[in-house]
Amino acid sequence: DVKVTQSSRYLVKRTGEKVFLECVQDMDHENMFWYRQDPGLGLRLIYFSYDVKMKEKGDIPEGYSVSREKKERFSLILESASTNQTSMYLCASSPEDGNYGYTFGSGTRLTVV
Amino acid sequence: GENVEQHPSTLSVQEGDSAVIKCTYSDSASNYFPWYKQELGKRPQLIIDIRSNVGEKKDQRIAVTLNKTAKHFSLHITETQPEDSAVYFCAATLPGAGSYQLTFGKGTKLSVIP
Numbered sequence: 001d002v003k004v005t006q007s008s009r010y011l012v013k014r015t016g017e018k019v020f021l022e023c024v025q026d027m028d029h030e031n032m033f034w035y036r037q038d039p040g041l042g043l044r045l046i047y048f049s050y051d052v053k054m055k056e057k058g059d060i061p062e063g064y065s066v067s068r069e070k071k072e073r074f075s076l077i078l079e080s081a082s083t084n085q086t087s088m089y090l091c092a093s094s095p096e097d098g099n100y101g102y103t104f105g106s107g108t109r110l111t112v113v
Numbered sequence: 114g115e116n117v118e119q120h121p122s123t124l125s126v127q128e129g130d131s132a133v134i135k136c137t138y139s140d141s142a143s144n145y146f147p148w149y150k151q152e153l154g155k156r157p158q159l160i161i162d163i164r165s166n167v168g169e170k171k172d173q174r175i176a177v178t179l180n181k182t183a184k185h186f187s188l189h190i191t192e193t194q195p196e197d198s199a200v201y202f203c204a205a206t207l208p209g210a211g212s213y214q215l216t217f218g219k220g221t222k223l224s225v226i227p
Contacts, residue, residue: 042219043202101147102215104156
């Protein structure tokens with residue numbers, strides 16, 4: 001009963017490539033989030049969206065952009081991948097009233113070579 | 114914005130003992146405090162949460178306490194089992210128009226030794 005689906009589990013990309021990470025949720029949640037997870041640094045918020053076509057910068061937005069054309073889908077875009085963007089990327093969603101926690105996707109392990 | 118500090122970063126306990134993980138937050142307006150468990154190679158999953166109008170909440174072997182005055186909250190696991198081994202994250206959220214962002218602590222790696 002997977003409710004937040006990330007399109008790829010593992011990705012290997014070359015430096016300079018444009019990379020798309022896709023996330024789809026089937027819970028009709030308003031809020032969607034992209035985090036990156038690195039050892040010793042925990043979960044850091046890249047971007048989030050609280051409505052279709054709306055986006056807000058998180059703590060570390062540099063080098064990333066996002067797109068939310070439909071309520072169920074939130075895409076993270078690396079405009080020109082760099083080796084320091086090698087990381088685990090986690091998508092999450094929550095209802096409009098966020099006091100019910102997040103549901104996370106399984107994550108995408110991105111390696112930039 | 115909110116800042117969440119989590120301690121310890123690693124914790125080893127003998128099976129059957131208790132484990133306690135502590136978090137502090139910076140903004141007194143924060144009103145929701147979830148805890149997530151992430152097993153190796155898996156997604157973080159919500160295990161328990163507490164709201165600012167409650168001081169303690171328990172669910173079987175896990176409990177969370179909240180001290181609003183001191184701005185800290187703790188996760189307590191009793192009678193630990195090997196399957197409790199995982200990374201645990203605390204989080205806090207500020208209410209705000211349009212969305213509710215969670216700010217996470219850096220995580221605690223719990224190892225339960227059989």
